[in-house]
Amino acid sequence: MIKFVTAGESHGPALTAVVENLPSGIPLTEEYINLQLKRRQGGYGRGGRMKIESDRAEFLSGVRGGFTLGSPVAVRIENRDWANWSAVMGPGPGAHTGERVVTRPRPGHADLSGAIKYCHRDIRNVLERASARETAARVAVGSMARRLLEELGVKIMGVVVGIGPVTSKMPDLPPEALEELVARSSLGCADPGAEEAMKAEIDRARESGDSLGGVFEVRIYGLPPGLGSYTSWDRKLEGRLAGAVMSIQAIKGVEVGLGFGAARLPGSRVHDEIYHSKERGFYRKTNRAGGIEGGMTNGEPVVLRAAMKPIPTLYKPLKSVDLVTKEPFEASVERSDVCAVQAACVVGEAVAAWEIAGACLEKFGGDCLEEIKSRWLAYIKRARSF
Numbered sequence: 001m002i003k004f005v006t007a008g009e010s011h012g013p014a015l016t017a018v019v020e021n022l023p024s025g026i027p028l029t030e031e032y033i034n035l036q037l038k039r040r041q042g043g044y045g046r047g048g049r050m051k052i053e054s055d056r057a058e059f060l061s062g063v064r065g066g067f068t069l070g071s072p073v074a075v076r077i078e079n080r081d082w083a084n085w086s087a088v089m090g091p092g093p094g095a096h097t098g099e100r101v102v103t104r105p106r107p108g109h110a111d112l113s114g115a116i117k118y119c120h121r122d123i124r125n126v127l128e129r130a131s132a133r134e135t136a137a138r139v140a141v142g143s144m145a146r147r148l149l150e151e152l153g154v155k156i157m158g159v160v161v162g163i164g165p166v167t168s169k170m171p172d173l174p175p176e177a178l179e180e181l182v183a184r185s186s187l188g189c190a191d192p193g194a195e196e197a198m199k200a201e202i203d204r205a206r207e208s209g210d211s212l213g214g215v216f217e218v219r220i221y222g223l224p225p226g227l228g229s230y231t232s233w234d235r236k237l238e239g240r241l242a243g244a245v246m247s248i249q250a251i252k253g254v255e256v257g258l259g260f261g262a263a264r265l266p267g268s269r270v271h272d273e274i275y276h277s278k279e280r281g282f283y284r285k286t287n288r289a290g291g292i293e294g295g296m297t298n299g300e301p302v303v304l305r306a307a308m309k310p311i312p313t314l315y316k317p318l319k320s321v322d323l324v325t326k327e328p329f330e331a332s333v334e335r336s337d338v339c340a341v342q343a344a345c346v347v348g349e350a351v352a353a354w355e356i357a358g359a360c361l362e363k364f365g366g367d368c369l370e371e372i373k374s375r376w377l378a379y380i381k382r383a384r385s386f
């Protein structure tokens with residue numbers, strides 16, 4: 001099974017990830033990963049740090065001549081702000097100058113519980129790792145999975161469908177046309193009318209020192225039926241996808257297909273009836289299940305939606321209590337994102353890609369891409385003529 005671990009503090013020298021058991025023969029370049037890293041850094045409503053950082057992936061192992069080797073892939077993303085932080089964040093004794101010690105926990109962050117749990121008197125030891133900066137490493141890792149899936153003809157795309165109170169319409173378009181529409185949008189949205197209202201909402205939040213969350217959708221096209229399994233709880237695909245998406249900082253809800261909406265409708269308006277034709281095999285005319293039934297893909301596109309809470313660091317102060325003095329204070333900042341739903345959507349695509357790639361490798365195994373491709377094609381043929 002493919003595995004990964006990420007390491008790195010937000011103001012440390014770099015973020016690092018090590019990926020194990022990625023098959024050999026996958027075409028993969030640093031430029032490919034950089035493109036996804038760049039997407040994560042964009043979006044209307046981002047803060048000052050995005051202007052400092054321009055993320056670039058550097059392979060340290062596992063890739064040679066533009067192809068994966070089958071050995072562990074180590075990737076490094078330098079933190080460009082490191083030069084200004086080495087005195088504070090360095091690993092040697094005495095590096096801590098005390099000037100940037102944090103004793104004021106911010107509501108909505110890992111600060112307070114993290115300090116209590118790990119016995120840190122300096123909250124910096126918590127926030128440096130809990131920060132969403134870590135998602136850069138997950139995007140790098142997810143890009144490797146995405147590249148593998150592309151080789152199998154699987155397409156992953158994300159769309160922002162809500163910012164604060166504004167929701168957008170999802171046009172009924174084929175994936176390529178939808179992707180084009182989203183690429184043209186400065187907010188990763190597929191509804192130009194709603195996009196303007198979303199931007200106005202973000203501007204309003206910024207002016208009033210507030211922040212906004214929203215909803216994004218991740219769609220995965222081109223999957224055969226039978227990825228994941230009904231046989232055991234931990235093999236059910238929607239559980240794995242939901243867990244992965246919920247692990248993204250600030251994500252507070254995940255839906256598959258109709259999601260919560262299904263609870264308000266009668267069964268006749270929820271389930272997707274089954275049809276058959278010689279050319280297509282079994283198929284559906286609707287996709288309310290979001291492409292997953294019984295813990296497995298059913299051959300329709302997988303559709304996930306995630307709810308992101310508003311950014312917790314606000315210009316408008318929030319009440320908190322100092323860890324040392326126990327005195328109340330009001331937490332505020334000079335530099336933070338106002339809204340990062342579009343960036344979170346890119347992270348959502350990456351973590352979904354990872355889970356889907358994992359399910360593909362579980363089903364089709366293989367040490368090299370060629371092997372996986374031939375098993376994939378044979379299975380699709382069998383499923384179509386079943």
Ligand SMILES: Cc1cc2nc3c(=O)[nH]c(=O)nc-3n(C[C@H](O)[C@H](O)[C@H](O)COP(=O)(O)O)c2cc1C
Pocket residue numbers: 047108109110130131132135248249250251309311312313314335336337338340343344347
């Ligand atoms: C892409 C992305 C960017 C984020 N940017 C910020 C930010 O600039 N300031 C902030 O306070 N929180 C930001 N967050 C959210 C926090 O990281 C998150 O709310 C915090 O770590 C607490 O975790 P929880 O919300 O999952 O409980 C961001 C989250 C994501 C996914």
